Amino acid sequence: MEGEIVKYTVVDLFSGAGGLELGFEEVGFDIKFSTDFDEYCEKVHKMNRPKIPFLRMDIRKLDEKILSKYISGEVDVLVGGPPCQGFSTIGKRISSDPTKRYQADSRNTLFKEYIRVLKCLKPKFFLMENVEGLVTRDHGAIFEEIKQTFKSTGYDFNYVILNAADYGVPQIRNRIFFYGNRVDIKMTPPKQTNSEKGKNTWCTVGDAIGDLANIADDKSINHVALKHGEINIRRYELIPEGGRLPEHNLPPELYRKNFGNTFKRLHRNKPSLTMVPGHNAFPIHPWLNRSLTVREAARIQTFPDDYIFVGPRDKQCMQVGNAVPVKMAKAWAKQIKKELDEYYKKQKQK
The missing domain is CATH 3.40.50.150 (Vaccinia Virus protein VP39)
Known part of the structure; x- marks a missing residue:
């Protein structure tokens, strides 16, 4: 017709x-x-x-x-x-x-x-x-x-x-x-x-997730920050915005053999690194000393906020990180x- x-x-x-x-x-x-x-x-x-x-x-x-x-x-x-x-x-x-x-x-x-x-x-x-x-x-x-x-x-x-x-x-x-x-x-x-x-320049991390920085943990929308240990928080404090951990210039107590993508900090005025879930965590927030929440990663993957992910945190990270x-x-x-x-x-x- x-x-x-x-x-x-x-x-x-x-x-x-x-x-x-x-x-x-x-x-x-x-x-x-x-x-x-x-x-x-x-x-x-x-x-x-x-x-x-x-x-x-x-x-x-x-x-x-x-x-x-x-x-x-x-x-x-x-x-x-x-x-x-x-x-x-x-x-x-x-x-x-x-x-x-x-x-x-x-x-x-x-x-x-x-x-x-x-x-x-x-x-x-x-x-x-x-x-x-x-x-x-x-x-x-x-x-x-x-x-x-x-x-x-x-x-x-x-x-x-x-x-x-x-x-x-x-x-x-x-x-x-x-x-x-x-x-x-x-x-x-x-x-x-x-x-x-x-x-039309690239969309940035700050535009995508900036408003979530001041929102309290909320399991209903997959916005829950990992509880990092004191040693990791000290490591995160050394990572510049848009940079990675200075592995060869660390105090002895902060050193370990391998540091993966989770020890890279995103930049608020640039696009994110590729969202690939690693050991239950995403890269570091641009200005907070913690890794991204599942919801923040989902925002970067352009999922709507009402789209909910389920299961243990590592499974939620995989669901988000592996998606188109x-x-x-x-x-x-x-x-x-x-x-x-x-x-x-x-x-x-x-």
Whole structure:
């Protein structure tokens, strides 16, 4: 009917806390089905979006029969971000034997499961996100394998590395996106909206979280500060804004062998470092001597304040840190919607 609003359909694999699908939902897409293996991610979905079908299961067991129970008709877009553990040589699930490790990675990497479901569902468009390091992992062998596997599907596809800061996210976060379609529409990445210099400059940490500094702990919104020990607080006091701990110039009582990303302090007038949860903590607040709360990290990941994370703190940190920033997902959703509009317009003209 003339003037009818079309809601394009999306299926989300490896959905985690739901950053990708939330971005697509904000643009008007209809999320038909979502899946992840993690029990706490399931709880996040059921709390925040109870009406969207969610299935917690090992994706290797997700077959056409199961999918047909949740999905009827054609799917417009398949999205997802397979965890990078399958590309790593140090994960708990990887053998210490190099031969077995190589066999495990070459036979059972999770990106292949994404592509298997792609072949099964045959969506018109797809979008797959992963870490930038994938390009050089194993001397580029995995990257080449992914490209060849996508090529075998018959989809016209491409890939691009984008920085989330260029799309309104107050965070330097470079990720690779594989994107494509089977409907003969030329696809392009979303246009950059922000830059380090220019009219629309990068969003900053101060703008994103400044108002939370004076708010008392509130479990209902995931805003609870870690109770750091005296030694760590003394270390934090030595970290300049936008800098890191001066490891080689510490009093003996503050020294230890390894200091990770959690001993870096953010700058209020710059985007954040990449939000990667480490040992139950995020980087240090720009002007407070503590690590970021889960809510502050969620703000930096552009989740709305009414989106709640559940489980132990380390699980909440993983949910936030591993997500695709909502604004980054929204930029892709807007772009893919334009291309779907073009496709359906051509179909009507036939």
